């Protein structure tokens with residue numbers, strides 16, 4: 001499980017692009033607000049340990065300024081410009097499970113038909 005911190009209120013959440021339970025901030029819905037998305041990505045387990053993230057969360061909650069690494073920020077903004085948002089690809093694992101179970105059923109059906117056909121031939 002990945003851990004991320006809401007850049008709006010400091011609440012811990014599961015993914016950097018997940019909507020926040022605490023304040024409702026949803027970085028994925030920010031659309032073109034890449035700075036918000038980059039900040040959200042930066043405050044995730046990809047860059048910091050869980051302990052460091054908790055410290056970030058505490059700072060945001062009490063209103064202390066959080067220093068975002070400007071180098072990493074601009075790198076992330078670039079990355080977001082060229083890549084599809086993770087939220088778009090989030091739908092695909094579910095889709096592929098449906099596709100694979102459909103395929104599995106088809107294979108079973110074909111095997112069953114082949115068996116029946118073989119039994120009928122004899």
Ligand SMILES: [Zn+2]
Pocket residue numbers: 006007008009010011020021022023024025
């Ligand atoms: Zn929040």
